[in-house]
Amino acid sequence: MGVHKITGVFSAAATPLDSDGNPDLKRFSGHCRRLLDEGCHGIALLGTTGEANSFSVRERIAILESAVSAGIPADRLLPGTGVAATPDTVELTRHALSLGVTKVVMLPPFYYKGVSDDGLFAAYSHILDAIADDRLQVILYHIPQVSGIPLSLPLIERLIAAYPQQVVGIKDSAGDFNSMQGLVETFPGFSVLAGADPLMLPLLKVGGAGCITATSNLVADSLRIVYDHVHDPERQAEVEAAQDRINAYRALSNTYVQIPTIKAMIGLKTGEEGWRRTRPPLMPLADADFAALAARFSELPRGVR
Amino acid sequence: MGVHKITGVFSAAATPLDSDGNPDLKRFSGHCRRLLDEGCHGIALLGTTGEANSFSVRERIAILESAVSAGIPADRLLPGTGVAATPDTVELTRHALSLGVTKVVMLPPFYYKGVSDDGLFAAYSHILDAIADDRLQVILYHIPQVSGIPLSLPLIERLIAAYPQQVVGIKDSAGDFNSMQGLVETFPGFSVLAGADPLMLPLLKVGGAGCITATSNLVADSLRIVYDHVHDPERQAEVEAAQDRINAYRALSNTYVQIPTIKAMIGLKTGEEGWRRTRPPLMPLADADFAALAARFSELPRGVR
Numbered sequence: 066m067g068v069h070k071i072t073g074v075f076s077a078a079a080t081p082l083d084s085d086g087n088p089d090l091k092r093f094s095g096h097c098r099r100l101l102d103e104g105c106h107g108i109a110l111l112g113t114t115g116e117a118n119s120f121s122v123r124e125r126i127a128i129l130e131s132a133v134s135a136g137i138p139a140d141r142l143l144p145g146t147g148v149a150a151t152p153d154t155v156e157l158t159r160h161a162l163s164l165g166v167t168k169v170v171m172l173p174p175f176y177y178k179g180v181s182d183d184g185l186f187a188a189y190s191h192i193l194d195a196i197a198d199d200r201l202q203v204i205l206y207h208i209p210q211v212s213g214i215p216l217s218l219p220l221i222e223r224l225i226a227a228y229p230q231q232v233v234g235i236k237d238s239a240g241d242f243n244s245m246q247g248l249v250e251t252f253p254g255f256s257v258l259a260g261a262d263p264l265m266l267p268l269l270k271v272g273g274a275g276c277i278t279a280t281s282n283l284v285a286d287s288l289r290i291v292y293d294h295v296h297d298p299e300r301q302a303e304v305e306a307a308q309d310r311i312n313a314y315r316a317l318s319n320t321y322v323q324i325p326t327i328k329a330m331i332g333l334k335t336g337e338e339g340w341r342r343t344r345p346p347l348m349p350l351a352d353a354d355f356a357a358l359a360a361r362f363s364e365l366p367r368g369v370r
Numbered sequence: 371m372g373v374h375k376i377t378g379v380f381s382a383a384a385t386p387l388d389s390d391g392n393p394d395l396k397r398f399s400g401h402c403r404r405l406l407d408e409g410c411h412g413i414a415l416l417g418t419t420g421e422a423n424s425f426s427v428r429e430r431i432a433i434l435e436s437a438v439s440a441g442i443p444a445d446r447l448l449p450g451t452g453v454a455a456t457p458d459t460v461e462l463t464r465h466a467l468s469l470g471v472t473k474v475v476m477l478p479p480f481y482y483k484g485v486s487d488d489g490l491f492a493a494y495s496h497i498l499d500a501i502a503d504d505r506l507q508v509i510l511y512h513i514p515q516v517s518g519i520p521l522s523l524p525l526i527e528r529l530i531a532a533y534p535q536q537v538v539g540i541k542d543s544a545g546d547f548n549s550m551q552g553l554v555e556t557f558p559g560f561s562v563l564a565g566a567d568p569l570m571l572p573l574l575k576v577g578g579a580g581c582i583t584a585t586s587n588l589v590a591d592s593l594r595i596v597y598d599h600v601h602d603p604e605r606q607a608e609v610e611a612a613q614d615r616i617n618a619y620r621a622l623s624n625t626y627v628q629i630p631t632i633k634a635m636i637g638l639k640t641g642e643e644g645w646r647r648t649r650p651p652l653m654p655l656a657d658a659d660f661a662a663l664a665a666r667f668s669e670l671p672r673g674v675r
Contacts, residue, residue: 086496113482118454118479118481118482119454119455119456119479119481119482120455120457121457122427122458123457124455124457148454149423149424149453150423150424150425150426150429151424151649151650152425152426152428152429153426153427156426173651174424174651175481176418176423176424176480176516176517177418177423177424177516177651177652178515178516178518180653181627181653183653184650184651184652184653185650185651187650187651187653190650191391191650211481211482211483212481213483213518322486344456345456345479345490345492345495345496346478346482346485346486346489346490346492347482347485347489348485348486348488348489
């Protein structure tokens with residue numbers, strides 16, 4: 066694992082909202098601290114689960130600043146900074162760097178579909194050249210089912226060749242294990258991070274770097290057990306039990322629309338108000354669904370950490 | 371036609387860039403003036419053809435302001451203001467209203483896919499309620515092949531019922547004529563505007579309101595002839611000849627990636643430098659393609675207005 070610049074269990078942290086629909090910054094930094102306490106190596110805030118693209122640039126800046134101000138170490142924050150307009154991606158990434166946050170997860174520009182690899186390479190190049198900061202480490206973000214923009218193997222290869230110090234990894238949320246394994250084998254040292262919880266375990270076994278997942282909002286401790294002991298033959302029962310817990314939480318989170326369900330489950334876990342709220346176009350769970358979720362949640366196994 | 375609040379030939383104006391890749395504001399306002407001189411009823415700037423979602427909020431504000439400052443009448447500007455984050459949509463729409471620009475074209479939030487009609491209704495409601503300005507007239511924007519977000523008939527019906535004064539029309543760029551005709555028949559007085567040039571003529575015949583199209587950057591005069599005389603039995607030969615010209619330009623613009631090709635053709639038409647530039651992820655035509663395009667462009671029929 067040591068070969069990777071970025072490796073570990075990273076949480077695609079959800080973003081709580083206050084009763085006016087604005088980011089609840091205090092609750093958010095508390096959530097980040099809890100995720101670290103539960104074992105996350107870092108917080109991949111402002112991703113898809115974090116509803117980042119439903120927030121304005123100004124709101125995103127405020128969310129990241131609030132986490133840093135609350136004492137979450139900058140080197141454990143990996144904000145999403147990739148948006149549709151490259152100048153905003155530059156602004157968000159520069160802002161992160163200004164806070165000492167050097168690792169970011171970067172979506173490609175996602176409005177136009179069917180764009181060429183040349184166009185995506187030009188977009189990433191423009192962004193990286195405009196920022197021109199050697200501290201920056203970029204995790205590419207491949208989630209074609211949401212962004213509509215797959216990142217091809219030749220594109221990734223060009224980016225790594227052109228920016229070997231900066232393009233250090235990928236969050237692969239497409240869910241295709243063979244493709245992830247192919248990335249690991251093709252690009253030694255490049256951090257391939259699973260975007261889906263069931264895939265971290267097999268990915269680690271073939272040399273992957275870890276995960277950035279939604280279920281880590283709920284079971285970071287179990288993910289950490291898998292990460293820490295996957296290569297220890299004597300602890301495989303423990304690893305398997307942890308993976309079973311992860312899978313149980315993930316299965317329940319997929320019963321309804323995932324992001325609102327994850328948020329509702331965080332509220333059930335913590336007893337904190339407000340976690341059911343989402344920003345449109347995502348909708349909170351209906352009351353009946355929430356009640357059914359709560360009943361099933363109470364039967365889930367608890368963490369052990 | 372008089373029944374529609376918004377009716378006419380509107381150009382999905384392309385946005386020229388300077389040599390640094392920034393919007394060329396002076397050239398843009400000149401382009402708007404030319405489009406009006408050639409017969410457009412208005413300019414639907416900052417749409418898909420205008421690469422709007424590749425520009426930051428600040429750049430979009432500057433582009434709209436430059437057109438107003440250059441003397442383009444506010445009531446002939448229909449900027450796109452819908453982006454992924456609803457607070458930015460609110461900001462862009464309020465800014466338009468502050469300039470006296472009351473008609474906007476509004477994409478739904480387009481990052482998350484497969485969202486519910488409830489979620490899209492909530493997003494549009496949130497935006498319209500936050501703006502709360504009776505002057506505002508919104509043209510919904512249905513372009514699922516790019517946005518990934520279709521606007522369903524039940525959603526449109528709910529929006530018209532809830533905001534009858536504000537939700538006044540739709541730009542339908544999906545290219546399905548039967549669906550457009552269905553909108554015309556289902557919602558009398560609701561302005562259905564064709565997003566594709568070949569469909570304006572048949573759409574006008576069944577009661578549609580006009581078009582917002584890319585080819586109007588090149589053949590606004592011919593589109594205006596179709597619009598003005600479609601219902602005059604004695605001028606059908608003239609209408610058909612105009613439609614033939616429109617179709618010839620459109621066919622050529624579809625030989626390569628459409629938006630860069632439209633921009634290159636504007637440069638060929640006007641002799642102005644710089645129109646070949648695009649912002650990533652869109653790429654300019656390669657030199658060989660541009661040369662081939664130029665040769666074919668020189669053989670196209672010219673306008674008659």
